[in-house]
Amino acid sequence: MTQPKRYKRSAGLLLFRRSGDGAEAGVEVLLGHMGGPLWAGRDAGGWAIPKGEYGPEETPRDAARREFAEELGLPPPEGEYLPLGEVRLSSGKLVTVWAVEGDLDPALMVPGTFTMEWPPHSGTEREFPELDQVAWFRPTLARNKLMAGQLPFLERLLTLLAD
Template sequence: MTNKRSAGLLLFRRTGRGSDGGVEVLLGHMGGPLWAGRDAGGWAIPKGEYAPDETPRDAARREFTEELGLPPPEGEYLSLGEVRLSSGKLVTIWAVEADLDPGLMVPGTFTMEWPPHSGTVREFPELDQVAWFAPAMAETKLMPSQMPFLERLLGLLKG
């Protein structure tokens, strides 16, 4: 069991359109060659790991900026709780109502050896796309391990 912990922000906005109550969520497509060409299950809530000396909420705000290159939105932070992944990592997510233009994103980057065993280290964006999705579409895009956070948000918004 790992001791790794991760935190992030799930942005939502109210559009007033659609049968789903007019809500959309902001998801990011995972960057790098391992996720290229993978749409279903290749989108995630912007999040990242943090150390024991950082609070989960502070980490969520920092990771939002690192992954999207934009300041975290102000507003009420709604706790969506935690989920323990099969790897043992504990993920904590907050929802924040905000309307962000995905075109303003300046993604953070990571490096990895690519192609494998080539000795060549390349830089890739943490997220290569960011987009708004209605809940029904988000369910087809989101990594399955993060689905509980979407369900919790929709439950909070309904009542």
């Protein structure tokens, strides 16, 4: 009898702010560019919602807050957490995201790091930032930057804010 495949779970926070006024009024979202050599030089599809994996000992919302702090080196924002639901990525991973309104200066980010062998098969372990930069984007540009599997979260946020 085979065991069912257990997929990893991940949780994150999509920070948004309202910007401008009048005809320029709108929403901006904070996205992070994936760090490490595999994402270097990749802009379109190389940005993500700050998120990370968690285990059964942690609630998804607690994991989302922890991952925000780990990836950006800044405390997660306080405020109303708006559930954006779940999305199963093509890898099988189940991602849960909340939106929260807040503001932060991207220059204050102190990214968390990960270690990997680089170059491949070299035997050399190197440390890289999980996110090498964060930036604010209007939805039109965010759609081009964001990893395809995470686009539903942006669309859900925009629908929620329009209601």
